[in-house]
Amino acid sequence: MTETSRFSYRDLFSESAPKDPPRAAAVVRAKYDFAVAYPDPDSLPLDDLVDSLGSALAEEGRGLAVYPHQQGYPPLRDYVASKLGRDREMRVGVDDIILADGSSQPLHMVMESLLDPGDVVLTEEFVYVGTLTMLRRFRADIRGVECDEAGLLPDALEAAVTRAKGEGKRPKFIYTIPTFQNPLGWTMTLERREALVEIAQRHDVAVLEDDCYVDLRYDGEPVPAIHSLDDTGRVMYVGSFSKTIAPGMRLGYLTGARELLETARAVKSGGGVNQFATLAVHRYAASGKLDEHIDEAVGILRKKRDAMLAALGESFGGAAKWSRPAGGLYVWLEMPGEADLVGAREAAFEADVGYSAGNSFAPDGVSGGNMARLCFGYNTPEEIHEGVGRLADVFSREGVLGA
Amino acid sequence: MTETSRFSYRDLFSESAPKDPPRAAAVVRAKYDFAVAYPDPDSLPLDDLVDSLGSALAEEGRGLAVYPHQQGYPPLRDYVASKLGRDREMRVGVDDIILADGSSQPLHMVMESLLDPGDVVLTEEFVYVGTLTMLRRFRADIRGVECDEAGLLPDALEAAVTRAKGEGKRPKFIYTIPTFQNPLGWTMTLERREALVEIAQRHDVAVLEDDCYVDLRYDGEPVPAIHSLDDTGRVMYVGSFSKTIAPGMRLGYLTGARELLETARAVKSGGGVNQFATLAVHRYAASGKLDEHIDEAVGILRKKRDAMLAALGESFGGAAKWSRPAGGLYVWLEMPGEADLVGAREAAFEADVGYSAGNSFAPDGVSGGNMARLCFGYNTPEEIHEGVGRLADVFSREGVLGA
Structure with missing residues (x-):
C-alpha cells in the first residue's frame, strides 16, 4: 500500500459489531405524526x-x-x-x-x-x-x-x-x-x-x-x-x-x-x-411538581386518545379493528389480512400522515403487514381527527380500506 | 428447586460480561484531593x-x-x-x-x-x-x-x-x-x-x-x-x-x-x-462564553499547577522527580525505585491527602508502585501547598521519603 491510501476498518471490526449498521434515521416527520411516540409537546414543564x-x-x-x-x-x-x-x-x-x-x-x-x-x-x-x-x-x-x-x-x-x-x-x-x-x-x-x-x-x-x-x-x-x-x-x-x-x-x-x-x-x-x-x-x-404535571398530562392525553378512537370510529368503523388502550400512547389498528399497510405508508406520507406498519414490531420483521401502530401523543385532538380522516382517504385510494 | 428459592444469574451471564464486576467505587474523598481529576469547582459557569x-x-x-x-x-x-x-x-x-x-x-x-x-x-x-x-x-x-x-x-x-x-x-x-x-x-x-x-x-x-x-x-x-x-x-x-x-x-x-x-x-x-x-x-x-470561561479557568489552573510545582520543590526537592506539565491537570511524581506509594496511600488518606499510585495506570497493574499522579485541579493553591506538605510528612514517617 502507499502511505496515503485510504485506511479500511473492514477487517478490524469485532465479532460482535453489527455487520451492516443502519444509517442514522433520517428525521422526516409528517404533520399528522402518528409514527413515533412523543409526549404532548405543548405541556412540557420547561x-x-x-x-x-x-x-x-x-x-x-x-x-x-x-x-x-x-x-x-x-x-x-x-x-x-x-x-x-x-x-x-x-x-x-x-x-x-x-x-x-x-x-x-x-x-x-x-x-x-x-x-x-x-x-x-x-x-x-x-x-x-x-x-x-x-x-x-x-x-x-x-x-x-x-x-x-x-x-x-x-x-x-x-x-x-x-x-x-x-x-x-x-x-x-x-x-x-x-x-x-x-x-x-x-x-x-x-x-x-x-x-x-x-x-x-x-x-x-x-x-x-x-x-x-x-x-x-x-x-x-x-x-x-x-x-x-x-x-x-x-x-x-x-x-x-x-x-x-x-x-x-x-x-x-x-x-x-x-x-x-x-x-x-x-x-x-x-x-x-x-x-x-x-x-x-x-x-x-x-x-411534587412531577405528580401534578403527570395529572395534567394524563388529562390532555386522555382527550387525544378519545379523539383518535372517535376518529377511527368515524372513518374506519366496520372496516377494521383497533385497540382501546386505558393508557399509554398507542392504538393498534388491524385491517383485513390482505391489506398492505407497509406499502401504503408512502402514500400516507404524501398526505402528510405518518404511522408505523405492524411488521416493524414483529420479531420476524414480516408479520403484521396488515396492522399499524398509531401514536396519539403528539398532535392536537383536531389534528388527530384530520389525520385519521386523511389516513382513511389514503387507504381507500390505495385499495386498502373497503377493498 | 422450590418456587421461592432465590434466582441465580450465575449461569445466565454472557461470555463478554465481566466475570468479577467491580463494586461501585466508594465515594470517599480526602480534603486535599489529588486523587481524581476535577476541574476547578469554584469557577463552574453555573x-x-x-x-x-x-x-x-x-x-x-x-x-x-x-x-x-x-x-x-x-x-x-x-x-x-x-x-x-x-x-x-x-x-x-x-x-x-x-x-x-x-x-x-x-x-x-x-x-x-x-x-x-x-x-x-x-x-x-x-x-x-x-x-x-x-x-x-x-x-x-x-x-x-x-x-x-x-x-x-x-x-x-x-x-x-x-x-x-x-x-x-x-x-x-x-x-x-x-x-x-x-x-x-x-x-x-x-x-x-x-x-x-x-x-x-x-x-x-x-x-x-x-x-x-x-x-x-x-x-x-x-x-x-x-x-x-x-x-x-x-x-x-x-x-x-x-x-x-x-x-x-x-x-x-x-x-x-x-x-x-x-x-x-x-x-x-x-x-x-x-x-x-x-x-x-x-x-x-x-x-462565545465557553471561550471566555476557558481563558478564566486556564488562569486559575495555571496558578494551581504553579502552587503544586512550588510545593513539591519545597517538600520533595532532591528526593523525587516530577513532571512540569504545560497544561492539563496532573503532575507525575516519581520516587526512588524501592518506594512503596501503593502502601503509603492509607497513611496519606488518614492525613486527609488523596493521590493515585502509579500502578493504577500501568497496563500490567503492577509497575509504577514508586510513582503517583497528583491532580491539582480541585483544591485551592493554599490547600495544595498544605496537602503536598502533609504528603511529604506522611512519606517521611512511612520511610518512603529520604529513606
Whole structure:
C-alpha cells in the first residue's frame, strides 16, 4: 500500500459489531405524526425544569465538578425507589436502582450482561422496535408469543419455554411491556401477571419488565408490577422519565437483583448518568411538581386518545379493528389480512400522515403487514381527527380500506 | 428447586460480561484531593449554563418532546466541528461528529466496535485508568510502550507493532493521550506525532487519539492534533466538555472515518445524547462564553499547577522527580525505585491527602508502585501547598521519603 491510501476498518471490526449498521434515521416527520411516540409537546414543564435546575445548582452546583456516582445521584434514586413503592408495590431501596440514559440504556445493559449470539428471548408477538433492534444487535433468537387483550397467553408462553428448553436453550429472559403495551395497547391483567410469574418460577427463567408507560393511565385502576409479584429476584424492571417529562431528558432506571445490577453497572457505558439533567429532574420530582404535571398530562392525553378512537370510529368503523388502550400512547389498528399497510405508508406520507406498519414490531420483521401502530401523543385532538380522516382517504385510494 | 428459592444469574451471564464486576467505587474523598481529576469547582459557569438553557428551551423546548438525533443535536456538532478546525487544524464536518456521554462513552463505542478478546492495543506505558478498565473489560491484550517527556518513543512503538504482527496480531489500534498526557503530564512533540503517523501508516494500524485535556494549556503553543497529520482516515479522535465545563455535563464527542462512525453509532447505548444538557452547552458555547470561561479557568489552573510545582520543590526537592506539565491537570511524581506509594496511600488518606499510585495506570497493574499522579485541579493553591506538605510528612514517617 502507499502511505496515503485510504485506511479500511473492514477487517478490524469485532465479532460482535453489527455487520451492516443502519444509517442514522433520517428525521422526516409528517404533520399528522402518528409514527413515533412523543409526549404532548405543548405541556412540557420547561420553565419548572429550568427553575428546578437553577435551585439545585445554587445549592450543590460545585458537585458538577465531580464525576457523578456510577449508579447516579442518590437522592434521585431514593425518589425513584419511593415512587416504585408507592405506585408499583415494589420494595426496592436506593442501592437497588441504577439511573441511566432513558429506558434504552437500561435495556442495553441487561442485554449486554446476559446475551450471547443465539440465546433465546421470548417477547410479546409484537413489541417495541427499539428492543427488537437491540436484541438483533446482540443476535438473540427472538421468539414472539401469542397474546390477547389480557396480555401474554400463559399456555403459549409455557409452550414456548418448554420448546426452547427442549432445544437445550433455556430462555435468557421473557421480555414484556405489561402495561399499555407498545404497540398493542392492552394491559396485562393481574391473573396473567401471576401466571407469568408462576411459569417463570417453575421453569427458572428470568423476566425483564419494561414499565415505561405506567404513569400514563387514563381509565381504571393500576395493576401491580410483575416485579412486585415475585420474591425470587428473577424480575428485572425498567422505567423512565421519557414519557412523563420528556424523551430529551434521557433519564430512566433499572432495578433487579444485586447480582444482576453489579454486572449491568459494569457494562454501562459513559460513566454515571448526566448530572445536569438529573439535578433538574430530582428537584422537579421531589417538590411534587412531577405528580401534578403527570395529572395534567394524563388529562390532555386522555382527550387525544378519545379523539383518535372517535376518529377511527368515524372513518374506519366496520372496516377494521383497533385497540382501546386505558393508557399509554398507542392504538393498534388491524385491517383485513390482505391489506398492505407497509406499502401504503408512502402514500400516507404524501398526505402528510405518518404511522408505523405492524411488521416493524414483529420479531420476524414480516408479520403484521396488515396492522399499524398509531401514536396519539403528539398532535392536537383536531389534528388527530384530520389525520385519521386523511389516513382513511389514503387507504381507500390505495385499495386498502373497503377493498 | 422450590418456587421461592432465590434466582441465580450465575449461569445466565454472557461470555463478554465481566466475570468479577467491580463494586461501585466508594465515594470517599480526602480534603486535599489529588486523587481524581476535577476541574476547578469554584469557577463552574453555573448561572451562565442555566441562562443558556433557559433561552434554548424558550426557543426550541418543544423539541425535547422528540427523541434526539442519534448523533446528537446538529448545531452542537457544528460547533464542535468548527472548534476542531480552529483549534486542532482538523477538517471535519457536522456529520463527522457523534456526541455522547463524556469521553468515556466514545471510547467505549470504539472499543465495542473493534475489540475481540485477545486483540492487541498499544498504549503509553502509563495511561488513563478508565481506558485501562474498559480495555480489560473487552479483554484486550494491552501493551504499554515506553515514553520520554516528548511522548511515545518511535523505536519502541515500531518494535511493539512489529512484535505483535510477528505474532499474527496486528494491533487493533494505538491509544494515545498526546496532549497533557494522563497521568504523565507531557505533551507529544510535533516530530513525535509525525513519527507516530508514519509508523501507523507504514504498518497499516489505526490510532485512537484522546485529546480531552487540550483546552487547558498554561504555557507554550498548541501542537496540531495527530488526526490533522493523517489523510488516510486511520485516526479516531475523542474530545470532551468535561474538563472545560464540568464532568457532570457528560458531554463528549467522537470523530473519525465514516465507516468507523457508522458502527460506533450502532453500538452506542442510550439513544441520542442528553438533549437537555446539550441545549445548555450549545447556547453557552456558541455565544462565545465557553471561550471566555476557558481563558478564566486556564488562569486559575495555571496558578494551581504553579502552587503544586512550588510545593513539591519545597517538600520533595532532591528526593523525587516530577513532571512540569504545560497544561492539563496532573503532575507525575516519581520516587526512588524501592518506594512503596501503593502502601503509603492509607497513611496519606488518614492525613486527609488523596493521590493515585502509579500502578493504577500501568497496563500490567503492577509497575509504577514508586510513582503517583497528583491532580491539582480541585483544591485551592493554599490547600495544595498544605496537602503536598502533609504528603511529604506522611512519606517521611512511612520511610518512603529520604529513606
